[in-house]
Amino acid sequence: MVPPGPGRPPLDVPAGYRVGDWTVTGLIGSGSWGSVYAAEGAEGRPAALKFLGVGPLAPGHRASVEERVRQEVRFSLAARHPHLIRTHAALTVADPGRPDLDGCVVLVMDRARCSVQDVLAEAAPGRVPDAVRILRGAAEGLAELHAAGWVHGDLKPANILLGERGEVWLGDFGLAAELDGTHAYVPPMGTLDHLPPEWWSERTGSRGTAVRPSADVWAFGVVAHQVLSGGLHPFPGAGARARALAAQSYARGGAPLRLDAALPDGWRRLIGECLAPDHAARAGLTAAHVSSRVAELAGQRWGAGRRRRVLLPSALGGAVLATAIGTGLLLARDSGPPPPAARPSTVARIITARDTLPARSDIPGALRPYIEESARRCVQPEVTPALMAAVLKAESGFDIHARSPATDEYGIAMWTPRVFTAWAVDGDLNGTKDYMSAPDAIATMGVYLCWADEQLKLQGVRDDLPALLAASYRTSVRTVLDAGGVPERVRPHVDQVRRYLTQYSRA
Ligand SMILES: Nc1ncnc2c1ncn2[C@@H]1O[C@H](COP(=O)(O)OP(=O)(O)OP(=O)(O)O)[C@@H](O)[C@H]1O
Numbered sequence: 001m002v003p004p005g006p007g008r009p010p011l012d013v014p015a016g017y018r019v020g021d022w023t024v025t026g027l028i029g030s031g032s033w034g035s036v037y038a039a040e041g042a043e044g045r046p047a048a049l050k051f052l053g054v055g056p057l058a059p060g061h062r063a064s065v066e067e068r069v070r071q072e073v074r075f076s077l078a079a080r081h082p083h084l085i086r087t088h089a090a091l092t093v094a095d096p097g098r099p100d101l102d103g104c105v106v107l108v109m110d111r112a113r114c115s116v117q118d119v120l121a122e123a124a125p126g127r128v129p130d131a132v133r134i135l136r137g138a139a140e141g142l143a144e145l146h147a148a149g150w151v152h153g154d155l156k157p158a159n160i161l162l163g164e165r166g167e168v169w170l171g172d173f174g175l176a177a178e179l180d181g182t183h184a185y186v187p188p189m190g191t192l193d194h195l196p197p198e199w200w201s202e203r204t205g206s207r208g209t210a211v212r213p214s215a216d217v218w219a220f221g222v223v224a225h226q227v228l229s230g231g232l233h234p235f236p237g238a239g240a241r242a243r244a245l246a247a248q249s250y251a252r253g254g255a256p257l258r259l260d261a262a263l264p265d266g267w268r269r270l271i272g273e274c275l276a277p278d279h280a281a282r283a284g285l286t287a288a289h290v291s292s293r294v295a296e297l298a299g300q301r302w303g304a305g306r307r308r309r310v311l312l313p314s315a316l317g318g319a320v321l322a323t324a325i326g327t328g329l330l331l332a333r334d335s336g337p338p339p340p341a342a343r344p345s346t347v348a349r350i351i352t353a354r355d356t357l358p359a360r361s362d363i364p365g366a367l368r369p370y371i372e373e374s375a376r377r378c379v380q381p382e383v384t385p386a387l388m389a390a391v392l393k394a395e396s397g398f399d400i401h402a403r404s405p406a407t408d409e410y411g412i413a414m415w416t417p418r419v420f421t422a423w424a425v426d427g428d429l430n431g432t433k434d435y436m437s438a439p440d441a442i443a444t445m446g447v448y449l450c451w452a453d454e455q456l457k458l459q460g461v462r463d464d465l466p467a468l469l470a471a472s473y474r475t476s477v478r479t480v481l482d483a484g485g486v487p488e489r490v491r492p493h494v495d496q497v498r499r500y501l502t503q504y505s506r507a
Pocket residue numbers: 028029030031032033034035036048085109110111112113114115154158159161171172174191
């Protein structure tokens with residue numbers, strides 16, 4: 001499980017490196033799944049090459065990362081629309097002399113001049129140049145994606161690309177997913193600043209976290225506010241975590257929606273509708289509607305109703321809020337002790353004894369909410385807070401500073417950094433994913449155990465699942481399946497987990 005800190009280091013591809021007909025000229029940037037390089041083809045044709053590496057992961061984890069890469073390749077190659085970035089080819093690097101690159105999948109894309117994020121970083125206060133045209137292109141691209149039955153899953157300024165000749169493209173299909181009925185399933189990732197409030201109460205199963213197209217509509221509302229106001233996020237807060245909490249508080253009815261008062265009324269109305277507090281209140285506004293509303297607004301003169309640059313409650317946000325209260329859609333305000341930062345809304349969740357830890361135990365009080373919440377996000381009944389606490393106790397004795405350089409395992413959940421990166425969840429919502437942060441490590445462990453449980457069941461395993469999960473966490477699902485049970489070498493560890501589980505499961 002590798003990086004020295006949160007995030008994945010860029011794949012190091014030197015200038016001059018050749019992939020097929022393409023020659024790398026320099027790094028553009030890196031995301032969670034890969035690194036994007038500028039390149040030139042025959043006759044100097046510009047391109048952007050996205051290197052998607054899997055690296056030396058354990059087999060069980062490798063499979064899921066490979067599946068994500070396959071998905072990104074599939075969506076990228078299938079996207080054909082003037083407002084979706086064009087991917088011309090997907091190549092595989094064969095270079096045994098560079099083990100870090102050997103086997104990487106490379107997407108060959110049209111090269112953008114910059115992203116909207118870059119423009120926002122440079123924009124003076126006020127809307128960014130060409131803001132309305134950019135939003136129009138992004139809305140059309142989104143409507144096309146949804147019409148094709150996909151959810152983008154990661155709409156944000158960094159993923160809206162601008163071409164040399166003024167083209168506007170939606171890019172980065174790393175989290176795109178096909179709708180299966182009303183939902184698509186994506187890895188429990190995404191960008192804090194653009195996730196809808198209901199995301200936090202979606203359960204994570206083996207297929208990932210459920211998202212609906214309305215999540216993209218929410219993200220579009222945030223992006224539109226940012227682009228039209230020169231970067232202002234519609235929710236207050238010094239950091240992404242604070243803004244995510246503010247959005248959740250708004251969705252629970254705890255605060256009104258406050259949009260930049262300098263926005264013309266038509267835009268305020270549309271953004272307010274995109275930012276309706278939950279899926280149900282937003283569901284009537286499809287991406288196709290958003291696109292035609294944006295086209296309408298693009299035809300109007302900018303500036304009517306433009307006022308001082310102050311934040312005022314949005315009249316429409318208030319109206320949406322009132323409707324939601326009337327129909328009982330708003331999430332109940334928490335009445336108990338203050339929830340941990342990562343706690344999703346608890347509406348409609350039935351909490352049973354299996355979801356809570358015993359009051360008297362050696363489980364550190366500060367960790368309990370994170371353990372309980374991480375377990376509740378999993379639909380598999382075996383992944384209980386008691387099991388998670390038992391595994392943590394056996395792994396590190398609840399020591400948040402635990403380290404074992406010899407085995408490359410660190411932190412309370414003893415993650416191997418490289419493996420952690422493939423699964424990482426931002427448990428404390430501080431915008432980073434760090435295996436030395438107990439909330440991040442615990443939340444990520446919950447996702448892994450949930451996935452492992454499903455994998456074992458898919459192979460017909462039904463008995464002794466808690467012990468097999470503890471063994472899978474220590475080794476891998478594949479090792480447990482190959483051994484036909486708890487592998488001999490981890491028996492003492494698993495026996496410890498069993499003892500702690502009995503202790504923590506008592507009423
Ligand atoms: N076709 C392209 N042309 C030019 N720049 C691009 C292109 N595709 C992506 N980029 C830029 O490369 C960088 C990395 O993009 P990538 O899609 O890997 O990750 P990201 O969107 O920044 O992060 P995340 O993993 O959180 O989605 C970004 O700055 C993005 O704007």
